[in-house]
Amino acid sequence: LLITVLAACGNSGAESSSGEGESASGDSGEAKTIKAGIGLNSDHPQYKGLLKFKEIVEEKTDGAIKVDTYHSGQLGDDRSMTEALQLGTQEVVIPSTAPLANFVPEFSVFDIPFLFPNEQVADEVLDGEVGQELLGKLEEQNLVGLSYWENGFRDLTNSERAVASIDDFDGLKIRTMENDLHLDAFKALGANPTPMAFTELFTAMQQGTVDGQENPYATIYLQKFYEVQDHVSNTHHIYSPFVFLMSKSFYDGLTEDQQKIVKDAAVEAGKHERKLNREANEKYLKQLQEEGMEYTEISDEARQEMVDAVAPVIEDYKSKIGEETVDKVYQAIEDAQK
Numbered sequence: 001l002l003i004t005v006l007a008a009c010g011n012s013g014a015e016s017s018s019g020e021g022e023s024a025s026g027d028s029g030e031a032k033t034i035k036a037g038i039g040l041n042s043d044h045p046q047y048k049g050l051l052k053f054k055e056i057v058e059e060k061t062d063g064a065i066k067v068d069t070y071h072s073g074q075l076g077d078d079r080s081m082t083e084a085l086q087l088g089t090q091e092v093v094i095p096s097t098a099p100l101a102n103f104v105p106e107f108s109v110f111d112i113p114f115l116f117p118n119e120q121v122a123d124e125v126l127d128g129e130v131g132q133e134l135l136g137k138l139e140e141q142n143l144v145g146l147s148y149w150e151n152g153f154r155d156l157t158n159s160e161r162a163v164a165s166i167d168d169f170d171g172l173k174i175r176t177m178e179n180d181l182h183l184d185a186f187k188a189l190g191a192n193p194t195p196m197a198f199t200e201l202f203t204a205m206q207q208g209t210v211d212g213q214e215n216p217y218a219t220i221y222l223q224k225f226y227e228v229q230d231h232v233s234n235t236h237h238i239y240s241p242f243v244f245l246m247s248k249s250f251y252d253g254l255t256e257d258q259q260k261i262v263k264d265a266a267v268e269a270g271k272h273e274r275k276l277n278r279e280a281n282e283k284y285l286k287q288l289q290e291e292g293m294e295y296t297e298i299s300d301e302a303r304q305e306m307v308d309a310v311a312p313v314i315e316d317y318k319s320k321i322g323e324e325t326v327d328k329v330y331q332a333i334e335d336a337q338k
């Protein structure tokens, strides 16, 4: 009887709660805050996508979850922000898959040069079984992968010379993302690559520490790289996805309703981001030329030489990435083109 009475008292102790009552999303008490950071600036579609995520989440949770957004590496670079998620001091980051491979090696499958033929195939593979399976592997790293977004096909810029063929890479100091496969692929092309966080890149180009870098047109234009780079070539050598990451400890602390809301919002905002990004990548090559950059087209023949040069590197990395993952991705690419 005593137990029953105590339990009843416990249930009636509602006065002790904050008095805010239940929110529409089923949670009670104080609002939770998501600190979300990215490396790109506020003009980039990635940030527009993040604002979309904020809008959806704040509306659907009736303010029970608040999203604070930070761009331009204000909270750090891809790697340090991902580590902050693991520590639980930051809740969201949207890094490229390339630096994520330092946490889950299988993500390097997307660093295989000349892997995807176009964005539509990339979407199918990433949003399909193998892409989602890879997101699942993040859990062991205390991370939750909610969806894929896009940076896109990467193209080479530099301040030294027009790059039309593999010979033109000779000795070029190229910044790569912090990823071993990128590094070795650029070495195989004859360049002199240096891995570096995105947050340090502009200054490195400005000061001549590196001659060039590679990113999609939208990023090159919106980050104003044309101010410090003279040449651009459509190498299109790697398709870069972003992963929308959430800290696992934060995610686990959400109600089931809230987990669904953040997951769906990351997917929906990602669709919006991909759309904006594709429009941007289409229009900014022209603008780069208007800003004074010289554009060099890579012929099919010249691109094939690049494909051949990196083939041994890919072979070498298959076991490091995991043969099973590599095979599944190749199969998914084939299926997507049927």
Ligand code: KDG
Pocket: 038, 039, 040, 046, 077, 078, 094, 095, 096, 151, 177, 197, 198, 214, 215, 240
């Ligand atoms: O917000 C994303 C950036 O931090 C970074 O991932 C962009 O592709 C990128 C790069 O070159 O580092």
